[in-house]
Amino acid sequence: MTQIRIVVADDHPVVRDGVVGVLRAQGFEVVGQAGDGAQALALVEELEPDVLVLDLRMPGTGGVEVIERLRALESRTGVLVLTTFDTDSDVVAAIEAGATGYLLKDAPTPDLVEAVRATAAGETVLSPAVATRLASRLRSPGPTAQLSPREREVLTLVARGTTNRAIAASLFVSEATVKTHLGHIFDKLGVTDRAAAVARAYDRGILG
Amino acid sequence: MTQIRIVVADDHPVVRDGVVGVLRAQGFEVVGQAGDGAQALALVEELEPDVLVLDLRMPGTGGVEVIERLRALESRTGVLVLTTFDTDSDVVAAIEAGATGYLLKDAPTPDLVEAVRATAAGETVLSPAVATRLASRLRSPGPTAQLSPREREVLTLVARGTTNRAIAASLFVSEATVKTHLGHIFDKLGVTDRAAAVARAYDRGILG
DNA sequence: CGTCGCATCAACCGATCGACTGATGCCCAC
DNA sequence: GTGGGCATCAGTCGATCGGTTGATGCGACG
Numbered sequence A, B: 001m002t003q004i005r006i007v008v009a010d011d012h013p014v015v016r017d018g019v020v021g022v023l024r025a026q027g028f029e030v031v032g033q034a035g036d037g038a039q040a041l042a043l044v045e046e047l048e049p050d051v052l053v054l055d056l057r058m059p060g061t062g063g064v065e066v067i068e069r070l071r072a073l074e075s076r077t078g079v080l081v082l083t084t085f086d087t088d089s090d091v092v093a094a095i096e097a098g099a100t101g102y103l104l105k106d107a108p109t110p111d112l113v114e115a116v117r118a119t120a121a122g123e124t125v126l127s128p129a130v131a132t133r134l135a136s137r138l139r140s141p142g143p144t145a146q147l148s149p150r151e152r153e154v155l156t157l158v159a160r161g162t163t164n165r166a167i168a169a170s171l172f173v174s175e176a177t178v179k180t181h182l183g184h185i186f187d188k189l190g191v192t193d194r195a196a197a198v199a200r201a202y203d204r205g206i207l208g
Numbered sequence C: 001c002g003t004c005g006c007a008t009c010a011a012c013c014g015a016t017c018g019a020c021t022g023a024t025g026c027c028c029a030c
Numbered sequence D: 001g002t003g004g005g006c007a008t009c010a011g012t013c014g015a016t017c018g019g020t021t022g023a024t025g026c027g028a029c030g
Helices: A013-025 A037-047 A063-072 A088-097 A109-120 A128-139 A151-161 A164-171 A177-187 A194-203 B014-023 B037-047 B063-072 B089-097 B107-118 B126-138 B147-159 B166-171 B175-187 B193-205
Strands: A005-009 A029-034 A051-054 A077-083 A100-102 B007-008 B029-034 B053-054 B078-083 B101-104
Touching: A005 A013, A005 A037, A005 A128, A013 A029, A013 A051, A013 A109, A029 A037, A029 A051, A029 A109, A029 B126, A037 A051, A037 A063, A051 A063, A063 A077, A063 A088, A077 B078, A088 A100, A100 A109, A109 A164, A109 B014, A151 A177, A151 A194, A151 B193, A164 A177, A177 A194, A194 B147, A194 B193, B007 B037, B014 B029, B014 B107, B014 B193, B037 B053, B037 B063, B053 B063, B053 B107, B063 B078, B063 B089, B078 B107, B101 B107, B101 B126, B147 B166, B147 B175, B147 B193, B166 B175, B175 B193
Parallel strands: A005 A029, A005 A051, A051 A077, A077 A100, B007 B029, B007 B053, B053 B078, B078 B101
Antiparallel strands: none
């Protein structure tokens, strides 16, 4: 079979070297490395590799944006997300954007190798932890809801200790509006007060 | 000069391989690898390397505990913390426990190499981001204060949306006591309400 | 032995919050 | 063109919160 060609994108040099080393040792052909999203995009467009191993958290152009743009370009490169975090927002955003696979960095090396192979073949691979998270997301449609931009804006201010009145002033709306937003936020997050809402938001990666 | 002997401890196989690869390529002698704190301790005791490259966040025995035990054993091995996170609590705990150096994983490879060399020589090396954090900590003694165990307990319940009265019942104290604790928490975190306190606690790694 | 941090409690008060009900305008998708 | 999500607003009400001041007992540290 033809050798699988790979581009690795991660802003951590150490991690990048590690992934590259592991993949090369397994006989894959690593044709390019990127330290941020923009480089990754350019490399993939130029080299058209079979697989892009991608970290989500990168300075500048983030991983999710990279995936979206690749999909927009109808790239045939499979995207294997390899990241440290498994917060709801990250996972869901990546999968929705069109990631082919999602692996956590604490995955054993053989799993990584197998995931790359599967990604090249167009198969979807998910870390057990990620799969569990997605499954639980499907099970409970209630707390699944995403916050609207305005709601996130309100919640961000709440997390800073801003009072409803001050939030209203800050956003140029009435206090009643702020309260309504907060009520919706509480519903969506399944909590009953602002302190808990902030905590849930952090847990889910909405804030932080 | 004699070759520098190193043990690498990280629960992420990919990262571990990366660090090991980089260090070996630079001519260091990696004499052992560990995937958790207990293994790391055992290896350091047995092999007495010059440097232990240590991830803080590991399952079971965490990095900070490893450092503390090594210091208790009067080990002469230098500890270079190499981790993804730079939250206040992590950094401070590691330094206080006796870490020789503290580097973030997004450090360039040459910096890592140099840091290992410095650590072996007993010098303290800090990531710029970490150094900044420490400096700002010294500058502002106010928000430096750590929360007492009881205060953390209260704050944890607050983050769950628990009401003061319910917290009081849960901890078998009066509501007045809870309020007093909360007042101290607000002072220490430099905030004025519970929502902001929760947010700050997450930012500092106290919660989460 | 004095001091300091921690944990505990009291009582008061004004400000704020969150629940509830009900309503309007907008824009997009089906 | 009808429904649905989003953003906007109103008004009321009881519950709660947060700030304040003051006080006690305890252990640690010097």
